Amino acid sequence: xxxxxxxxxxxxxxxxxxxxxxxxxxxxxxxxxxxxxxxxxxxxxxxxxxxxxxxxxxxxxxxxxxxxxxxxxxxxxxxxxxxxxxxxxxxxxxxxxxxxxxxxxxxxxxxxxxxxxxxxxxxxxxxxxxxxxxxxxxxxxxxxxxxxxxxxxxxxxxxxxxxxxxxxxxxxxxxxxxxxxxxxxxxxxxxxxxxxxxxxxxxxxxxxxxxxxxxxxxxxxxxxxxxxxxxxxxxxxxxxxxxxxxxxxxxxxxxxxxxxxxxxxxxxxxxxxxxxxxxxxxxxxxxxxxxxxxxxxxxxxxxxxxxxxxxxxxxxxxxxxxxxxxxxxxxxxxxxxxx
Numbered sequence: 001x002x003x004x005x006x007x008x009x010x011x012x013x014x015x016x017x018x019x020x021x022x023x024x025x026x027x028x029x030x031x032x033x034x035x036x037x038x039x040x041x042x043x044x045x046x047x048x049x050x051x052x053x054x055x056x057x058x059x060x061x062x063x064x065x066x067x068x069x070x071x072x073x074x075x076x077x078x079x080x081x082x083x084x085x086x087x088x089x090x091x092x093x094x095x096x097x098x099x100x101x102x103x104x105x106x107x108x109x110x111x112x113x114x115x116x117x118x119x120x121x122x123x124x125x126x127x128x129x130x131x132x133x134x135x136x137x138x139x140x141x142x143x144x145x146x147x148x149x150x151x152x153x154x155x156x157x158x159x160x161x162x163x164x165x166x167x168x169x170x171x172x173x174x175x176x177x178x179x180x181x182x183x184x185x186x187x188x189x190x191x192x193x194x195x196x197x198x199x200x201x202x203x204x205x206x207x208x209x210x211x212x213x214x215x216x217x218x219x220x221x222x223x224x225x226x227x228x229x230x231x232x233x234x235x236x237x238x239x240x241x242x243x244x245x246x247x248x249x250x251x252x253x254x255x256x257x258x259x260x261x262x263x264x265x266x267x268x269x270x271x272x273x274x275x276x277x278x279x280x281x282x283x284x285x286x287x288x289x290x291x292x293x294x295x296x297x298x299x300x301x302x303x304x305x306x307x308x309x310x311x312x313x314x315x316x317x318x319x320x321x322x323x324x325x326x327x328x329x330x331x332x333x334x335x336x337x338x339x
Contacts, residue, residue, distance in 0.1 A: 002338040005044020006037055006325055007078050007246050007309040010056030019317030023054075027062060029318050034066045036322040038073040041329055044106065046076040046309055051084060051124075052116040060093040067101025074106045078204050078246065078309060079186035081112030082138040083121040087145035091172045094149075098176035105179060108204045109145070110186030111138030114273050139195070142185070146199060148172055149180040181239065188279075190227050197231035202242040205301070207282035207311070208273070217268045217282035221245060221301035244307035247299075248284035251292050251327045256320065260313070261286040289327075293335045308338070 012018065012026040020026040034045035045066055049059050056062065059077050066075050075097075080090075098105040111134070117123075121134065128137040153169030185196035185203060189210040193203055205221055213220055225243050232241045250261040269281040285295055302308060310328060312321045333339040 002305070002333070003043040003074070003244075003307040004329060004333060004338060005042055005046055005074065005076075005307065005309050006033070006312045006321070007046040007048065008033065008056070008312050008314045009048040009050070011315050012054050013315065018315040019320075020315050026056065026314065027065075029314065030056065030062055031065050031069055032318045033312070033314070033321055034073060034075070035069050036318060037325055038070045040322065040326050042073060042325055044074040044076060044307065044309065045070075046078045046106070046108070049077055049080045050116070051081070051120050060097045063105065064097040064100045067097060067104060070101075070104075073104070075101055075104050076106035076108055076184070078108040078184075078206070078244070079110040079112075080108065081121075082109050082141040082145070083112050083126060083134050084124045085109075085141055085145070087141045088148055088172060090145055091148040092174065094179060095172070095174040095176040098179050098182075099174055103176065103178055105176070106182050106184060106202075107179070108184040108186055109142055110188075110204075111135045111142075111192075113208075143199070146180065146183065146201075149175075149183070151175045151177070184242070184244070187224065187228070188273075190224050193224050193228040194231040197228045197237075197241070198235050200235070200237050202244075203228045204244050204246075205305075206246045207248070207284075208279055211270060211278045211280040217280045218299045218301045220280065221282070222304045225301060225304040242307060243305045244309055245301050245305045246309040246311055247282070247302065248286075248311045249292070249296070249328060249332070250284075250286040250324060251289050251332055252287060253289065253327055253331070256323075257286075257327075260316065289331045289335075293332060296332070296336060 008030055010026045012020040012022055014021050020029055037045055047056050051057055063075050094107055128134055151171050153171045155170045157165045157170050183201050185201040187193035187196055187203060187205055196203055205224060250257060252258050266283055268283050271279055273279045285292055
């Protein structure tokens, strides 16, 4: 069995070709798609976070709204850029959203991706410390966030508070028990995957990673997952970790599918995410069901992962994306032993 969810980047544009023409459209449609996905039997509704862009940004109002409208499906992010986050305030937001969802939050965090603006985190009031890079700062924020989720008291109480305090040092509230074990790290390299394992975070690996060996993307990603699991075992954690990969997968079953994705990209691509980092971008999959099943059987990283996140073209609307998800769940997943 493999958990299957969707991942939406939450794009919106005023173009008449888009079904999501405003921020309100994409937020409300994201909720509706999560409800539809739950009804179809999908396991997860995940959302990307980008700042300074016509995409989903502040995640916690959306996560809380999805949690209030659904009852079973996992609700997550992939990923929140920790360079932009106040980790203490984030503990409160995450705790509230998880309580509303009754413990279904699966929170993906990371140091972030290439941005729309130069050093956007500076506008949010954050700056790397002496000798730190922005990536170091993001990981430092993550470590603080993880520590605060343990729920230990750390703040000295006021001797004359407005309301009575419990004894001892005070922690952040509301705290959602168990959320600490449902934090994921979006790793773009083998080294950051190993780092995530040491801190007891689950692993999210997307369709982009550092090109470290020159091999095909799915082979490099599978090696990343194996390195992560080895580091997890070495760290001595007692629970079993979870690993997700994301893919663009479209079964061509009607004229709409063929019109939208019939000429899709079927090869890995090489590029640079900054001046120094050579990256490999994983291929997408779009084919008739029989051929698609055979292609997916050869993807080593999907085989290694316990969770598959299907990236959805959210601007094509809720109905079409529900169709994409349903086709994978009913025509592809059973043939691959995922259902």
